[in-house]
Amino acid sequence: MSEGPIILFDAMCVLCSANARFVLRYDRRGHFRLAAMQGEVGQALYRRFGIDPADPDTLIVVSGDQALRNSDAIFAIWRGLGWPWRMLCIFRLAPRGMRDPLYRLIARNRYRLFGRRETCWVPDAAQRERLL
Template sequence: MTPAVLLFDGVCNLCNGSVQFILKHEKSETLKFSAIQSAAGQKLLLQHNIDPEQTNSVILINDGVVYTESDAVAKVAEFLKFPYNTGKYLKVVPRQIRNVFYKKVSNNRYKWFGQKESCMIPTPDLRNRFLQ
């Protein structure tokens, strides 16, 4: 079985903080991570016909299905321990409404949260969780 992979903006402070949050609160260590800017991230985008210039979203690839925007956020919540896994119930809100809020944050993430010069380097104990 192919592991679920979360593609994230490796230079975004909000995205990196979210990955750290997931690592701390996940049910099991099944989720893998890859910065969109990495070779592995670029390869996954290509394999799933996702144009890196046209996406401004976190992307979850799980069981061959690609989730983007608020769908990805809700699906990632399923990997978390209680009470954080209740975020999966975001799906009861219509996607168009959820994505208005998602896009507002996504389009302003650098301004509101800042960005790094380069992608984070995982610690040795987390290296196996990150695709290079």
Template sequence: MEISDLPKDKKIILFDGVCNLCNSSVQFVIKHDKKDVFRFVALQSELGQKIIRRIDTFNIDSIILYEPEKGYRYKARAALEIVKHLSGAYRVLLVFTILPTSLLNRIYDFIAKNRYKWFGKKESCMIPTPDLANKFLV
């Protein structure tokens, strides 16, 4: 898939495909994405690397929320933007939007730095089940 082929009506979540925490988070988002807002791309994939180069960022190993027509958010702001679109009581987490981005990103970075130690790591990116394959872009 090329950047020009990305769905214009979907928000694209780029995630660390070998991180167990990240994979669990993707599964959580899929479960609570009742309006079918999101598509997913592993950072390690060819498409993930193309998108990263396109948004002109560097050394990003965090979650990135990319909207082809609007740009991107990363780290804590991406996570909070994702929460806005989920069903359920999880929207209560939006209370954290009142905190400064710098503080939120320090917390995010602390968790990200320790994610492999705390949650483990896979040898390769997850392969979606056939019923979820349409949620993942390759």
């Protein structure tokens, strides 16, 4: 298994689970690993970076001792997926003061806007090795 960055996501959130499936589908190099915030690894990593795992306000991408949050985490995912997704990083030209409030607005309302699963999303057997 890759020792690359870890994407921590909300496995109960329909939008977040869709993002995790997107990453598993288009990350052909196996660059990323994923951890649900509901699991032991996800909760420990959220706590390590000062985020309440019971009420996270962001997904994070952890690489070594660094955690990227909010829009920076999304850009790290796009960059890590390579082309053509990498070109979406053009939106990084928008000031963080605009990007992050929009990200947080969506994150705070994610269940209302996209729905909440009854149970945590789990990848199929072929992709399960990438989930921590």
